[in-house]
Amino acid sequence: MASQLPAYKQKFLEAATSGGVLKFGSFELKSKRISPYFFNAGLFHTARLAGAIADAFARTIIQAQREQGLEFDVVFGPAYKGIPLASAITIKLGEIEPSNLDRVSYSFDRKEAKDHGEGGNIVGAPLKGKKVLIVDDVITAGTAKREAIDKIRKEGGIVAGIVVALDRMEKLPAADGDDSKPGPSAIGELRKEYGIPIFAILTLDDIIAGMKTFASEEEIQRTEAYRAKYKATD
Ligand SMILES: O=P(O)(O)OC[C@H]1O[C@H](OP(=O)(O)OP(=O)(O)O)[C@H](O)[C@@H]1O
Ligand SMILES: O=C(O)c1cc(=O)[nH]c(=O)[nH]1
16 A cells, blocks of 8 residues: 555655656557556656655665665666656765765766767766666666666676666566566566666555545556556566
């Protein structure tokens, strides 16, 4: 239930709801699935909402450091929505734990390489030899995270883990295109394949539990039906 979430996650869910970040309707995803809900992290654009998402990420990251030994030098945000996240989270980490975390840098990629000036693909901290933590808004099929991992490795970085605002808890797209069959989760396969830890502030289950207080019965039913259709087996 949403009321059983830790206070900082509950606060984040309330910020997402009050900021209109969580939308209901019909949305085509990067994976081409048609979803009745959409988490638009681009709407965390006011000082208050940008602070709220950065705070929730920073607390999740610090908890993962304390409890699971997560170690990193650079916070990397994949273009585009990961870019403001990486810079805001880095500032927040330095504010919350200056003695330990004001040494952390941020970095992000360009969707298209720049061929003049400093050139290249990466803006911010160089990644060579660094432990790199990927931060992003949402994980659905994991495609964007695989692309980010490839880019970081190509630059000589070591991927330390991934933190997302929302795990949609979806199965990997089926190789034969038949999404009606059960399948493993995008997040679980990434963990196994790359041997990295992955953390999410919220999951679809948290959102559905929270929806009882702010969404219509029809929106809840459509979101539950989508979860039943695409939820991973693990
Ligand atoms: O788990 P996946 O199936 O990869 O999908 C989720 C990703 O797709 C979107 O990014 P997109 O590449 O559309 O870029 P944007 O940040 O420019 O919106 C979204 O911001 C997530 O990062
Ligand atoms: O899978 C996606 O493309 C996606 C889902 C979502 O909820 N939000 C988003 O920005 N992208």
